[in-house]
Amino acid sequence: MxxxxxxxxxxxxxxxxxxxxxxxxxxxxxxxxxxxxxxxxxxxxxxxxxxxxxxxxxxxxxxxxxxxxxxLGYLNFEKLHEFIIQWAEDRKIISPKNVSKQFMKVTEELGELAEGINKDNQEQTKDSLGDILVTLIILSRDLNVDLLDCLRGAYGVIKDRTGKTINGVFVKESDLHE
Known part of the structure; x- marks a missing residue:
């Protein structure tokens, strides 16, 4: 059988x-x-x-x-990104018409992450973080935006930023004087 x-x-x-x-x-x-x-x-x-x-x-x-x-080997972010896009395309999930629906999936996964953190549930937290990445990758494709370019751009903005960590949260220098 x-x-x-x-x-x-x-x-x-x-x-x-x-x-x-x-x-x-x-x-x-x-x-x-x-x-x-x-x-x-x-x-x-x-x-x-x-x-x-x-x-x-x-x-x-x-x-x-x-x-x-x-x-087999290490799957880097780029390869995983490629596999996720292929998975979503195979299921006909990716479409510019789905932007609002996909954004709702991102926020749904954020809610599950909050629940995992609040309940100190490590498995739910890890699962939610992965799901958030998947939904963001699909959303970025729906929007025709390269998520890696977004990440590179964000790093370019923060890499030389100065400031101070207060109660576990980084506050940039310009916000410390407001």
């Missing part, structure tokens, strides 16, 4: 339900589960999202290989 069928059965979902929910026929899904056909990349993604499992797991890659792939 392949992982497509195994995962569906573990979740207690019928072939009809899955097929209808992801927009394919029951017969096509049956072909995938019986390895008579190979799903397209978009379908693998839909199925993995639907079952809430990694695509690599659903495809049946051995766990050792998945762990090895996950540990």
């Amino acid at each position: 392949n992982r497509l069928r195994q995962t569906r059965k573990l979740k207690g979902i019928t072939l009809n339900e899955v097929a209808e929910d992801i927009g394919i026929t029951k017969q096509v899904l049956s072909y995938y589960e019986n390895e008579k056909r190979e799903p397209k990349k978009e379908t693998w993604i839909k199925l993995a999202d639907y079952y809430c499992v990694p695509v690599a797991y659903l495809m049946g890659l051995p766990s050792g290989l998945v762990e090895y792939i996950d540990q």
Whole structure:
């Protein structure tokens, strides 16, 4: 039994339900589960999202290989940025029409971060910080703005800034005299 069928059965979902929910026929899904056909990349993604499992797991890659792939080298910010943009494009999330919706996602994630910090929940805090970065990357693409250029610009402004840290917050020199 392949992982497509195994995962569906573990979740207690019928072939009809899955097929209808992801927009394919029951017969096509049956072909995938019986390895008579190979799903397209978009379908693998839909199925993995639907079952809430990694695509690599659903495809049946051995766990050792998945762990090895996950540990290959260091993914820098630029590469992660590229992967996130591709992920969002594959799901048709990126669109200038979505700016206000995506901005609301950013603020929603900020609220979850505040909750994580207030409850001293380290896992929620880490998850929220990651989600904020993802939503900002998508928002910057919706706005046709390079997020790395924004970051470089912000650093250019603050790098030589002087001031003082008061109660854990940096106050720039010009604000100290107001």
